[in-house]
Amino acid sequence: MDERKALFLLSTSEELWVNTITKMKEFAGSYAEALEVPEEYYRRAGILKTGKKLEAFRRIRYERGYLLEELAEYEENGIRVVTHMDPFFPKRLLNIPDAPLLLYVRGGLPDDDAPAAALIGARDCSDYGEEVARFFAEELAGKGIRIISGLASGIDAAAAEGALKGCGSTYAVLGTGVRVCYPKENYRLFERLCSGEGGVVSEFSPKAPPLKQHFVMRNRLIAGLGDVLLVIEARERSGTSITVGHALNQGKDVFALPGRITDPLGYGCNRLLKEGAIPLTSPSDVLEYFGMEEDGQLTMEWKDDTKLEGAEKAVFRHVSEDALHVEDIAAASGLPLKDTLTALHKLELKNYVRNTKSAYYRRCR
Amino acid sequence: MFAKIKTAGLKGLDGFMVDVEADVQNGLPGIYLTGALSPETKEAQYRVMNALRNSGFRMEPRKITVNFSPASERKEGTGYDLPIAAAILAAQGAVSAGKLERTALVGETGLDGSLKKIRGVLPLAFFLRENGIERIIVSSENAAEASLAEGVDVIGCSDLREAVDVLWKILQGDMSEYNAAYGSSCSMYGITEEEVPDYPVDFSEVRGQDYLKRAAEIAVSGRHNILFSGPAGTGKTMIARRMPTIMPRLSREENIEISKIYSICGLLPGERPLLSKRPFRSPHHGISEAAFAGGGSRAMPGELSLASGGILFLDELPLFRRDTLEMLRQPMEDRKITVTRMKGSYTYPADFLLAGAMNNCACGFYPGRRCTCSKAQIKAYTGRLSKPLLERIDICAEARPVSYGELSGKEASETSVRIRERVEKVTGIQEARFHGCGNIRYNSQMGIREIGRFCVLGREEQDFMRETFQAKSLSGRTYHKILKVARTIADMDGSGAIRTEHLAEAVELRSIEDSLSAPAGHGRDLPPELRARGRETC
Numbered sequence: 005m006d007e008r009k010a011l012f013l014l015s016t017s018e019e020l021w022v023n024t025i026t027k028m029k030e031f032a033g034s035y036a037e038a039l040e041v042p043e044e045y046y047r048r049a050g051i052l053k054t055g056k057k058l059e060a061f062r063r064i065r066y067e068r069g070y071l072l073e074e075l076a077e078y079e080e081n082g083i084r085v086v087t088h089m090d091p092f093f094p095k096r097l098l099n100i101p102d103a104p105l106l107l108y109v110r111g112g113l114p115d116d117d118a119p120a121a122a123l124i125g126a127r128d129c130s131d132y133g134e135e136v137a138r139f140f141a142e143e144l145a146g147k148g149i150r151i152i153s154g155l156a157s158g159i160d161a162a163a164a165e166g167a168l169k170g171c172g173s174t175y176a177v178l179g180t181g182v183r184v185c186y187p188k189e190n191y192r193l194f195e196r197l198c199s200g201e202g203g204v205v206s207e208f209s210p211k212a213p214p215l216k217q218h219f220v221m222r223n224r225l226i227a228g229l230g231d232v233l234l235v236i237e238a239r240e241r242s243g244t245s246i247t248v249g250h251a252l253n254q255g256k257d258v259f260a261l262p263g264r265i266t267d268p269l270g271y272g273c274n275r276l277l278k279e280g281a282i283p284l285t286s287p288s289d290v291l292e293y294f295g296m297e298e299d300g301q302l303t304m305e306w307k308d309d310t311k312l313e314g315a316e317k318a319v320f321r322h323v324s325e326d327a328l329h330v331e332d333i334a335a336a337s338g339l340p341l342k343d344t345l346t347a348l349h350k351l352e353l354k355n356y357v358r359n360t361k362s363a364y365y366r367r368c369r
Numbered sequence: 370m371f372a373k374i375k376t377a378g379l380k381g382l383d384g385f386m387v388d389v390e391a392d393v394q395n396g397l398p399g400i401y402l403t404g405a406l407s408p409e410t411k412e413a414q415y416r417v418m419n420a421l422r423n424s425g426f427r428m429e430p431r432k433i434t435v436n437f438s439p440a441s442e443r444k445e446g447t448g449y450d451l452p453i454a455a456a457i458l459a460a461q462g463a464v465s466a467g468k469l470e471r472t473a474l475v476g477e478t479g480l481d482g483s484l485k486k487i488r489g490v491l492p493l494a495f496f497l498r499e500n501g502i503e504r505i506i507v508s509s510e511n512a513a514e515a516s517l518a519e520g521v522d523v524i525g526c527s528d529l530r531e532a533v534d535v536l537w538k539i540l541q542g543d544m545s546e547y548n549a550a551y552g553s554s555c556s557m558y559g560i561t562e563e564e565v566p567d568y569p570v571d572f573s574e575v576r577g578q579d580y581l582k583r584a585a586e587i588a589v590s591g592r593h594n595i596l597f598s599g600p601a602g603t604g605k606t607m608i609a610r611r612m613p614t615i616m617p618r619l620s621r622e623e624n625i626e627i628s629k630i631y632s633i634c635g636l637l638p639g640e641r642p643l644l645s646k647r648p649f650r651s652p653h654h655g656i657s658e659a660a661f662a663g664g665g666s667r668a669m670p671g672e673l674s675l676a677s678g679g680i681l682f683l684d685e686l687p688l689f690r691r692d693t694l695e696m697l698r699q700p701m702e703d704r705k706i707t708v709t710r711m712k713g714s715y716t717y718p719a720d721f722l723l724a725g726a727m728n729n730c731a732c733g734f735y736p737g738r739r740c741t742c743s744k745a746q747i748k749a750y751t752g753r754l755s756k757p758l759l760e761r762i763d764i765c766a767e768a769r770p771v772s773y774g775e776l777s778g779k780e781a782s783e784t785s786v787r788i789r790e791r792v793e794k795v796t797g798i799q800e801a802r803f804h805g806c807g808n809i810r811y812n813s814q815m816g817i818r819e820i821g822r823f824c825v826l827g828r829e830e831q832d833f834m835r836e837t838f839q840a841k842s843l844s845g846r847t848y849h850k851i852l853k854v855a856r857t858i859a860d861m862d863g864s865g866a867i868r869t870e871h872l873a874e875a876v877e878l879r880s881i882e883d884s885l886s887a888p889a890g891h892g893r894d895l896p897p898e899l900r901a902r903g904r905e906t907c
Contacts, residue, residue, distance in 0.1 A: 127743065127744060127745075128743045128744045157744055157745070158744065187745070189748075327736065329580070329767070329769035330580060330877065331577075331578075331579060331580040331769055332769065341579060341580060341583060341874075342870045342871075342873070342874050343870065345870070345873045345874050345877050346869055346870045346873040346874075348873075348877075349833075349837065349873040349876060349877070350833075350873075352840065353833075353836045353837065353840055359841075360736075361729075361736055361767065362598070362765060362767040362877075362881055362884075363580065363766070363767035363769070363877060364736060364767070
């Protein structure tokens with residue numbers, strides 16, 4: 005049996021994970037031989053100590069033929085199985101602690117020589133955070149930097165969206181198998197990534213469900229695939245801090261977006277800044293870090309009213325960056341409700357304001 | 370000896386004539402009732418015998434058989450006590466039944482011979498009038514209610530003795546005393562035609578929330594079902610409660626129709642048995658299906674029918690059980706509901722305006738900063754709304770927190786009376802528009818054909834709608850709802866053509882069903898096990 009297939013077989017169970025498989029290989033000499041060694045030997049050597057591990061190993065050997073059929077089916081349907089022995093295996097992932105042995109990939113993998121930035125943040129982020137993530141991803145992706153995210157809702161999804169808008173490549177490391185889109189509202193993004201505008205990567209078997217421990221484990225890969233880590237919005241204690249820990253462990257620099265001191269979504273970032281993270285105020289900060297040429301500082305600006313006239317101008321002035329209720333906007337602008345609504349709808353069609361929730365409007369970037 | 374007395378029974382709101390036949394023969398003394406009787410009707414044998422004895426009538430020790438004809442129709446309720454007593458007395462010769470062809474008796478007796486009120490006298494009186502009855506003898510507590518059926522003489526009696534006196538007077542043809550006292554008009558009971566409804570609440574008490582108030586006015590003007598969403602304590606319920614006060618005043622016929630339903634539920638006030646106020650019903654979300662749609666062992670009208678002609682308000686809409694809300698589908702289409710039970714099926718009117726209210730999330734603060742729910746939780750909360758129900762809601766209005774300034778402001782808001790005047794004008798426009806369009810009376814009831822006919826857009830408006838349709842990825846159904854609401858807004862403006870400003874407002878108030886559903890083609894065909902966990906691909 006060839007080594008790739010043997011490694012695939014050993015990786016099909018989450019009971020035998022990176023450490024155990026590595027030990028088994030060292031014991032037997034190769035993955036192929038590791039599959040043939042009687043389980044009694046592993047037990048005596050103290051490698052397969054628990055009943056669960058032994059059971060998993062027994063099952064893998066027993067179901068070998070069926071599992072190999074599955075492998076063929078994956079490859080037929082565009083799911084690549086990339087092992088650490090393959091030439092396309094991301095070099096960045098070879099030397100991180102607990103490096104994965106095998107990845108399932110749909111779409112592509114980030115090039116080893118192109119710069120990559122991992123963008124992470126809260127799922128229940130603010131409108132502002134989402135807008136910032138979109139802006140950064142768009143600008144950086146446009147300059148050729150690969151954007152790595154987790155395709156969760158909130159900041160992750162905004163980052164992927166922004167990167168695609170900037171015509172760049174973006175890659176998502178999933179906490180599920182590559183056949184499962186979670187959360188399902190990101191289905192469209194998921195499909196675009198799979199179809200080659202980037203890629204989705206997972207170390208779990210393709211149908212793996214979204215389990216809590218999966219998300220914790222994939223965070224090390226998000227940190228690992230990026231050359232730097234950008235934190236947009238994070239609460240004091242959150243999954244973000246786990247990813248930051250991995251990045252620091254892997255010797256990577258962390259950028260953090262300064263937050264308002266009263267905003268719970270700013271606590272995490274502000275703490276990181278206090279502990280020495282690099283302040284993130286413009287995409288230029290990251291471009292500079294990568295030593296990329298650029299003219300002038302890139303700044304994020306909101307739409308202004310210079311091109312507007314009449315009622316639209318009067319209304320737009322009172323639309324702020326945080327969403328406001330139409331009644332408040334009407335009261336502030338002094339116009340009757342129906343005129344305000346007409347103006348808002350026209351502004352929305354012109355992309356000046358965005359309707360965040362029924363009857364709530366905010367300014368666009 | 371044999372005697373026959375006329376009365377009537379109710380099947381839902383419909384009546385049927387009943388002849389109560391009594392026959393006194395030699396045999397084992399006692400009273401035997403036949404003719405498909407419910408338990409409470411059958412108990413009359415004990416009530417009536419004692420009532421007669423205690424009223425001073427001598428009962429001969431003979432066998433009395435009382436039959437209810439048609440014997441196949443099931444008879445329910447206690448209104449047969451009085452006709453049974455009259456039939457027995459007639460059969461024993463105490464009164465003569467000869468001239469009672471056009472007189473009906475309805476009422477329950479106590480053991481002491483007193484007459485008590487029963488449910489459903491109003492629909493019964495109307496039914497009897499239509500069936501050629503000229504005179505109805507009822508308990509005096511029911512007299513005012515029965516007298517609403519104009520053109521029939523209603524004589525209220527407080528006990529059996531009095532009722533027998535009346536019967537004697539009728540037989541002697543000497544009704545002068547009663548004609549003088551009762552007449553045939555209901556005016557003596559203080560029920561005048563031009564009653565101005567006096568609601569205990571008024572729109573002027575609502576401070577701020579102009580947007581919600583405007584939405585409520587649009588909803589009432591075009592009979593659009595409406596859903597209020599927004600943080601807790603922003604006045605959603607307060608405004609819904611005041612919606613009946615701005616609905617057009619009830620006509621006499623509408624009023625009687627609604628009062629009939631309340632009559633069979635025994636909910637009419639005794640002193641002035643006519644509603645005149647439009648009903649406001651707000652059932653709790655734990656309500657049983659039978660109480661909601663109608664039913665129970667006697668197939669009584671439910672909340673849907675009690676809200677007929679007024680507002681059915683469902684507070685905390687996502688908390689209602691799905692099965693309960695499913696019951697709304699048929700009545701919202703047909704404006705009536707058919708309750709089918711073992712003993713038959715009954716049709717009640719259910720022509721209500723549905724107003725729903727909901728918070729945006731479980732903690733109630735979203736989209737405010739105090740909300741502690743995650744995005745997924747918020748989605749799950751609104752996701753609980755029943756899709757088929759949302760399809761029937763035209764307007765969704767988002768409430769916002771009210772500031773202290775608005776609450777404490779001295780500025781007087783508009784009164785309900787003034788808003789109602791405007792609403793009546795708009796319903797007038799609709800009446801003229803839909804003249805000859807079948808049973809369509811309001812903009813909300815327009816079908817595709819009527820929308821094509823009455824909601825024509827100009828070039829500029831078409832451009833606006835096309836762009837909005839694409840930008841907001843609206844569905845076809847939402848588009849039609851927007852047109853219907855825009856029609857109502859234009860009518861309120863007195864404008865024959867629908868203009869962009871009307872459309873803009875209608876778009877803002879559009880139903881949220883599109884935002885709840887997955888993008889077209891995705892997720893709907895998903896097997897349930899995947900729906901819970903994410904979507905499997907390829």
